[in-house]
Amino acid sequence: MAKKNKKLRILLIEDNGIFFNIVSELLADHKVAGAKTASDGLKQYNEFKPDITLLDIVLPDGNGHEILGKIR
Secondary structure (H helix, E strand, O other): OOOOOOOOEEEEEOOOHHHHHHHHHHOOOOEEEEEOOHHHHHHHHHHHOOOEEEEOOEEOOEEHHHHHHHHO
16 A cells, blocks of 8 residues: 655745746645745645745845744
8 A cells, every 4th residue: 555645834935926826836746835025925834834945045125044044
């Protein structure tokens, strides 16, 4: 009997709409939450509790490196 793959909780923080949509479609087999700003990304991270976070570096209201430091 084959094991069923675990659905990961993935947070995508990305302000580029086209890239955001493409990545979301590629991850459709998982539970995906998204944010387009640094502040919303931090809020989503705390509420969604993702297994994996895909984080853009340049966001309209912050820097991905700063967000990484806060979520580590």
